[in-house]
Amino acid sequence: MNAPVAEKKRLTTSAMIASIASEGQRVQAAPFGKALVEYAATHAEVVGLTADLAKYTDLHLFAQAYPERFHQMGMAEQLLLGAAGGMAKEGLVPFATTYAVFGTRRAYDFIHQVIAEEHLNVKICCALPGLTTGYGPSHQATEDLAMMRGVPGLTIVDPCDALDITQAVPQIAAHPGPVYMRLLRGQVPLVLDEIEGYRFELGQAKMLREGADVLVISSGIMTMRALEVAADLAQDRLGVAVLHCPTIKPLDEATIVQAVGQAPRLVVVAENHSVIGGLGEAVASALLRHGVTPARFRLAGLPDAFLDAGALPTLHDRYGISREALGRRIKGWLG
């Protein structure tokens, strides 16, 4: 009889609301809720609505601060977004929160017809974007950007970290018209404060660092990954530039075209989203239309598939969006 082999301990499925911060990373708690409470203090027209997910989208802070301006709509996303449209028609500025899968998939027609067709002033803020939960496809919003990009007149924001979110909230609130913002909640990584002079500006892409060998164009948490990979590859004397595009629509095409055209580098679009219909295809289309063709162009996004359930670190590694996996992919493409 063989002696029992010690098995490697399997990671367990992360909690639904597990922080995406890695161990020891600097974080800020509930940047969305705090920023909204601060903005609403001087803007009485701001109201908050949720579909039974206030606590899980950090909107509970708003509810505590302004109970008379908070509306619990129950687990009914068509109602959530239709009613938000109705409130906007009455001159209010509703921030409606839920998970991205429910807001975009279940209530698509209400975003399209009630909100966007009349260009109503609704801010749709949705947690668990892309692959930020291990609960499987029911909760993984891997195609939310593809769906939202198809809605005319909708502004789309995919923030990287707590700083982006804090600065985005007052800007999307002041922006006239509908906005879809991907939301990071709970203990949110703080990264971009280390970039000198960085500031979130709606509609603008920002070059966070330069590098001669690779240009990573990224949004959301993949900008954080790209910065980590850039630091790792610098050890190998490889230069990685990172162009952060937190506004997905309208896309800052001028900055992207300029960055791609300025030097012959490997161009990688990194996104926490399916390779179908997200930032990667938007960038590819912009480059072709502007007559700029990079020598090599690669997509570091999620596969066009129903993703597995499991622990987030395992899944990020499996689908190529962890720090290590992204680094390996880029080095492989460099050859």
Place this chain on the structure above:
Amino acid sequence: MDHDLKDLAQAAWRIRRYALRMGEVQGQGYIGQALGWADVLAVAYRHALNLRPDEPTWEGRDRFLLSHGHYAIAHYAALIEAGVIPESELETYGSDDSRLPMSGMATYTPGMEISGGSLGQGLVIGVGMALGLKQKKNPAFVYNSMSDGELDEGSTWEAAMSAAHHRLDNLICLVDINNQQADGPSSQVLGFEPLADKWAAFGWHVQRVQGNDLAAVRDAFDTARALTAAQPRVILFNTLMGKGVPLLEQREKNHFIRVDPPEWQQALQILDQSLQNPQGALA
């Protein structure tokens, strides 16, 4: 007949007439629904709604949402009757660059509060507007006009549950029960009875009346408005498609009633005769 009812009957007659004229312009339209719903619209626009015709976005107005966007032909007729849209404009109905598209849209037409048409959206928007009005301490009512087919949509019942939960006593839902949907009688497509019991179980004040009996319609509106209970109100109107034009009333019942080109004039003549007929609308 009291003076008020006579006035309402004349308004309903004019609404039917405007709708028929628009149908003639296009050679088509949801005329069966328009004729069936004309009495409710007459009471809404001549009796119940607080409006300023020359100021369609006046903050104090009662909001009338046309959830069933395909009833636009009827709603335009009512807006003409109310003086919001000039009568001459009905000649443009459904034409290129007209303010009166076949399906009602807020971005096209003064007095059209929402873009309906994707059925089941009016009542959720109404919940949001009613909540918003309360937050602004604006005492206006929100009326949501919808078809019985929209009872199939889950969002209608999300809204129904929510309106009662939020005690929206400023929300009045008007349901046209003509028992016709695209694929046939509602009772065969997706049965909704017992309907009054359903709405009551959801926490609403319910009335069910004959939607082509002007006195009953007027009384139902008055009751819904005067109620002091902190709950939303629904009025279920049983209506007859094609009402007022026996030629169309008797036609085989379909969601979309076919009208041949010469029949539009014929229908107008029949309608006009009802004004002179002592047994007709003004009896």
